[in-house]
Amino acid sequence: MAVLKSRSIYFIAFFLLFFMVFPLTAKADMGPKPQITVIVKNPPNKEYYLDLLVKEERSYDNLDMDRASFDQNKLALLESYDVxxxxxxxxxxxxxxxxxxxxxxxxxxxxxxxxxxxxVPDDFKIIIITPDNHSMVSQEIHRDMFNYKVYFDYNTGEITTEKITFSYIREFLLTCLPTLLIEGFVLLLFGFSLRKNLKPFLIINVLTQILLTASVGQMIQKEGHLSGYFILIPVEIIIFLVEMLAFSLLLKEYSKTRRALYAFTANLLSFLAGIFLLLWA
Incomplete structure (x- = not known):
């Protein structure tokens, strides 16, 4: 692949820096809200009601319809439940x-x-009013993720939940693999040999992605994407500086200035892509 002229490379870096200095903004109220998803396996064929049991004040009526529109027998069981x-x-x-x-x-x-x-509560139980108007209540459940999934087997009453470790692994792969592709392409674009620089390229990127997952990723899992974005910029600045220093010392071709400029450009591109990828984490 032909090497870009120096002026073209500097122009690309300046163009990308512009979008970093003038980022898009959004209102805080538009951010995602916590969520609990209850997935009922082997559900009955007839209508049943499912609610979350909580221990707190009763300040807000959360029913989305007029109470007269509900099955009054099932509703009465829920309205009278207090254990x-x-x-x-x-x-x-x-x-x-x-x-x-x-x-x-x-x-x-x-x-x-x-x-x-x-x-959405941190601690809750699941209550089901069955088609024949009996109640089923699960054990207490603790929500340890912003978006939490619970699997409830209607036949056995068994509860299974998504493990947070799996979520971290999924998030790491979701951000690391595209980063390697983007920064590997930029490495070739700057004229570096991937074969000669494969070892430092992989080590540096994997280590910084672990740092990103351990900081921003953890915040997203615990508090949501909006909170994650609050610490994304300072963490990325650290990653920018670390990678510019590491690549300027460890890449095997061209001047240290060109190596550092590669690191800056590659990180900026992967950073912009990562903003959108984190929405799916």
Whole structure:
């Protein structure tokens, strides 16, 4: 591949820097809100109601429909449930608003129940009012991720949850693999031999991606994407400086200035791509 002329390389770096200095902004209220998704396996064929049991004040009525439109027998069971301080959050209320509905959405052979917004609890139980008006209550569950998935087997009452370790691994792969592709392409664009520089290229990028996942990734899993973006810039500045120094010392061709300019350009491109990739993490 032909090597770009020095003026072209400097122009690309300046063009990318412009977008870093003048980033897009968004209102904080537009950010994502916490969510609990309950996936019911082996659901009954007839209508049942599902709510989250919480231990907190009943300040907000969270039902999305007029109470007269519900099955009154099932609704009465939820409205009267209060055991050791646990009560249904949608039906009886929460301290701050929570969105959701008592009926789920069918998807393939499971039912999906989604609870969201700022009132989503950290600790909760699942209560189901069966088609024949009996109640099923799960053990207490602790939400340790911003977007939390719970699998409930209707036949056995067994609860399984998504492991946070798996989420970290998925997030690392989601950001690391595209980074290697983007920065590898830029390495060739700057005229470096991938074969001669493969070892430092892989080591530096994998280590900095581990740093990114351990800091920004952890914040996203715990507090959501908006919180993750608050620390993304300072973490990326550290990564920029570390990679510019490391690549200027460890790459095997051209001057240190060209190596550092490569590191800056490659990081800026992967940073811009990473902003969008983190939305899927």
């Amino acid at each position: 050791d301080g646990w009560h249904p959050g949608l039906t009886q209320g929460t301290r701050i608003p929570m969105h959701g509905k008592l009926t789920g959405d069918k998807e393939s052979d499971v039912m999906i129940h989604t609870f969201s917004y700022v009132g």
